[in-house]
Amino acid sequence: MALSRSIYKLLSTTAPLVAYTSQRVYPVIAPQSAKKTHIVFQQISGMRVHAMVSDPGISLPRWQFDVWSTDHWNMVQTANQLRNTLQDYSSTSMGGTNGIPTLRVLFEGESDFSEIDQVTKKLHYRKSQDYFIYHTTDRGA
Numbered sequence: 001m002a003l004s005r006s007i008y009k010l011l012s013t014t015a016p017l018v019a020y021t022s023q024r025v026y027p028v029i030a031p032q033s034a035k036k037t038h039i040v041f042q043q044i045s046g047m048r049v050h051a052m053v054s055d056p057g058i059s060l061p062r063w064q065f066d067v068w069s070t071d072h073w074n075m076v077q078t079a080n081q082l083r084n085t086l087q088d089y090s091s092t093s094m095g096g097t098n099g100i101p102t103l104r105v106l107f108e109g110e111s112d113f114s115e116i117d118q119v120t121k122k123l124h125y126r127k128s129q130d131y132f133i134y135h136t137t138d139r140g141a
Contacts, residue, residue, distance in 0.1 A: 002100075003043075003061070003094075003100050003133065003135060004027050004041075004043070004095075005095065006094040006095035006099040006102075007027075007041060007063070007094070007095065007096070007133075008025055008027060008041075009094075009095030009096055009099065010085070010089075010094055010095045011025045011039060011041075011082070011085065012025045013095075013096070014085050016081050016084070016085070017039075017078070017081050017082060017085055018076065018083075020037055020077065020078040020081060021027075021037055021038055021039055021078065022035075022073045023041070024037070024038035024057070025038065025041070026038065026039070026040045026041075027041060027042065028038075028040070028041075028042045030068070033097045034070070035072045036068055036069045036071075036124070036136045037067065037068065037069040037070075037071075037074050037075065037078050037129075038067075039065055039066065039068075039069050039078070039082065040065070040066045040068065041063055041064065041065045041066070042063065042064055043046040043061050043062070043063050043064075044062050044063065044064045045132070046059065046060075046061035046062070047059070047060050047061065047062060048060070048137070057136050057137050058103070058134060058135070058136055058137070059134070059135055059136075059137045060132050060133070060134045061132070061133055062108065062130055062131070062132055063127070063130070063131050063132075063133055064128055064129070064130050065082055065086070065131065066126050066127070066128050066129075067079040067082060067126065067127045067128045067129075067132075068124060068125070068126050069124070069125050070122055070124055070125070071125070075125040075126070075127055076127070078109065079127040079129060082129060083107060083110075083129060086105045086107065086129075086131055087105065087106075087107040087131075088104065088105065088106075088107075089102065089104070089105040090102055090103060090105070092133055094135070100135050100136075101135060101136045102133065102135045103134040103135060103136065104134045105131050105132070105133050105134070106131060106132045106134070107129065107130075107131055108129075108130040108131060108132060109129070109130055110127055110128060110129040110130070111127070111128050112125070112126070112127050113125070113126045113127075113128065114126070118124050
């Protein structure tokens with residue numbers, strides 16, 4: 001299973017997060033019709049751990065998670081729950097059966113943004129959070 005699929009399964013099945021997002025979790029981009037509050041996530045960089053003699057099969061990509069809402073406080077609460085779900089997470093199988101072995105998820109930081117929808121003139125709030133997700137890989141992957 002790809003790491004993005006494991007992340008999706010984790011975020012769309014964690015009850016406290018589902019209470020805010022109703023399973024509206026999207027890789028890379030949300031559909032134009034997506035209702036708020038929702039989460040969009042994407043990998044923004046990737047590195048592998050290297051060793052002089054052998055490849056240990058450990059990857060440490062940086063992932064960005066954007067929480068979108070039309071209500072500022074709902075955005076804040078959802079982002080806090082996202083951080084509670086991901087920060088220091090580790091599992092032998094992220095996202096359930098056949099998931100990715102995850103050594104540790106490290107919270108790097110977050111930023112707040114807002115923008116006005118040019119069609120509806122509604123204000124939209126976004127909190128972006130970055131995480132490093134240390135996980136094992138197939139050496140050929």
